[in-house]
Amino acid sequence: MARQQIKRVITDVPQQSEFSMPQIIPIRDLKNTAKISEQCRAADAPIFVTKNGYGDMVLSDMEGAAVEAALAPHGIPAHVARQIRRVVLRQGALPAWLPTVGAKRLEVVRPLIRIPRLQLVEKSVAARDDFTKYLFRAEGAEGCFEAVRIPLLHRPGDEKYVVCISSQVGCALGCVFCATGRLGFVRNLATWEMVDQVVQVGADSPHPVSGVVFMGMGEPLLNYEAVIRAARIMAEPCGLAIAGKAITISTAGIAPAIRRMAEERLPFRLVVSLTSADPAQRQELMPVTRRYPLPELLEALRFYHDRLRRRVTLAWIMLAGVNVDEPHARALGAWVAGLPVKIDLLDVNDPTGSYRPPDEAERHAFRDALRQHVPAPVARRYSGGDEIQAACGMLAGGR
Numbered sequence: 001m002a003r004q005q006i007k008r009v010i011t012d013v014p015q016q017s018e019f020s021m022p023q024i025i026p027i028r029d030l031k032n033t034a035k036i037s038e039q040c041r042a043a044d045a046p047i048f049v050t051k052n053g054y055g056d057m058v059l060s061d062m063e064g065a066a067v068e069a070a071l072a073p074h075g076i077p078a079h080v081a082r083q084i085r086r087v088v089l090r091q092g093a094l095p096a097w098l099p100t101v102g103a104k105r106l107e108v109v110r111p112l113i114r115i116p117r118l119q120l121v122e123k124s125v126a127a128r129d130d131f132t133k134y135l136f137r138a139e140g141a142e143g144c145f146e147a148v149r150i151p152l153l154h155r156p157g158d159e160k161y162v163v164c165i166s167s168q169v170g171c172a173l174g175c176v177f178c179a180t181g182r183l184g185f186v187r188n189l190a191t192w193e194m195v196d197q198v199v200q201v202g203a204d205s206p207h208p209v210s211g212v213v214f215m216g217m218g219e220p221l222l223n224y225e226a227v228i229r230a231a232r233i234m235a236e237p238c239g240l241a242i243a244g245k246a247i248t249i250s251t252a253g254i255a256p257a258i259r260r261m262a263e264e265r266l267p268f269r270l271v272v273s274l275t276s277a278d279p280a281q282r283q284e285l286m287p288v289t290r291r292y293p294l295p296e297l298l299e300a301l302r303f304y305h306d307r308l309r310r311r312v313t314l315a316w317i318m319l320a321g322v323n324v325d326e327p328h329a330r331a332l333g334a335w336v337a338g339l340p341v342k343i344d345l346l347d348v349n350d351p352t353g354s355y356r357p358p359d360e361a362e363r364h365a366f367r368d369a370l371r372q373h374v375p376a377p378v379a380r381r382y383s384g385g386d387e388i389q390a391a392c393g394m395l396a397g398g399r
C-alpha cells in the first residue's frame with residue numbers, strides 16, 4: 001500500500017489504550033481491512049477499531065473529547081457530537097430522528113458506531129429494604145457480574161438511588177471476608193460495561209440515580225484506565241451528568257494508583273478499605289497488604305491529602321472478636337496520627353459463617369474506644385440487601 005494511501009485507524013482496546021485518548025496506528029498494520037465501512041474509507045478519517053471489528057466506535061467507551069475528535073473528520077460539529085453521545089448513552093440506541101440533529105448527520109454517524117448493551121440475567125429485590133440486585137453478562141465475554149441499586153427514599157420529593165457497580169469479574173485480592181475474593185480474578189470490565197450498569201439500573205428505576213459507588217465486584221484501581229474513563233463519562237454533562245463528588249471509588253489499598261489519582265487531581269471520592277491497622281493481622285485479612293504494606297499505603301494517603309486537601313474515608317469491616325476492641329482502636333489512632341480521615345464502620349456479611357458482625361454491646365464499646373483514640377468523624381454505614389446476597393462482600397456473580 002502506497003504511503004499516501006495509508007489511512008489512520010484508532011484502536012480502542014481498553015487494556016492497551018492511553019488514559020483518555022485511544023492510540024492511533026496505521027491501517028497497514030491491521031490484518032483484515034475488509035470490514036472498514038466505505039464511508040470511513042471515503043472520508044479518509046480516523047476509524048475506531050475494537051477487538052470485534054472495524055468501524056465500530058463505542059460511544060460509551062469514549063470520553064466526550066474523544067467522541068468529538070473522532071466525529072469531526074466526518075463533518076460532525078462538536079456540539080452535535082455531544083448531543084448524539086448524550087442520546088446514545090442514555091437511550092442505548094441512536095434514534096431514527098432527533099429534533100436538533102439533521103437526518104443526514106445521523107446517517108453519517110450510524111454506520112460508524114456500535115452500541116453494545118449488557119444482558120440482564122436476573123433481578124432480585126429485597127423485601128425488607130428495597131435493595132435491588134442486577135446480574136449482568138456481556139455477549140461473548142466471560143462471567144457474570146452484579147450491580148446493586150441502593151434506595152435513598154427517606155426525603156419525600158427527593159427520592160433517589162445510588163448504584164453500586166462492579167469493575168471486574170471476580171477479584172485477585174482474596175480478602176478473607178469477601179465472596180468476590182473467593183472467586184479469584186476472571187477479567188477486567190470494559191468502560192462501557194461499567195457505564196451500562198448505571199444506565200440500565202437507571203432505566204429500571206422510578207427515581208433518578210444521583211450517585212455511583214465502585215464497590216461491587218473487583219478492585220477498581222487494578223483496572224485503572226477503564227474505571228477512571230467510566231467515572232469521567234458518568235460525570236460529563238454529555239455523559240450521565242452525575243456530580244464528580246457523588247462518584248466514589250473504593251480500594252483495598254493500591255498505593256501507586258492512589259498517588260496517581262492525586263496527581264491527576266480527579267474529582268471523585270476515595271474510600272480505602274482498611275479494616276485493621278495491625279500489619280500482621282491486615283496481611284491475614286487482606287493479602288494485598290503484602291504487596292502494599294501499611295507504611296506505603298499511609299504515605300500514599302498523606303500524598304493524596306497534601307495534593308487535594310481532601311479527607312480520605314477509611315472503611316472498617318467489623319468482624320466480631322477480630323478487630324472491634326480497644327487495642328484495635330488505639331492502633332488505628334496511632335496509624336492515622338496527623339492525617340485527617342473519616343471512619344465508616346460496616347458489618348461483615350459472611351454467608352460462610354467464618355466471620356460474624358459484632359453485637360450491640362461490642363459495637364458500642366468499639367465506638368467509644370474510637371472516640372477516645374481517633375480524632376475523626378465516625379459513621380456506621382448500613383449495608384443492606386443481605387437477604388438477596390447484595391450486601392457488601394456478598395457479590396459472587398450469581399454463584
Ligand code: SF4
Nearest residue numbers: 171174175178181218
Ligand atoms: S473486598 Fe474488594 S478487593 Fe477485597 S476481595 Fe472483595 S472485591 Fe476484592
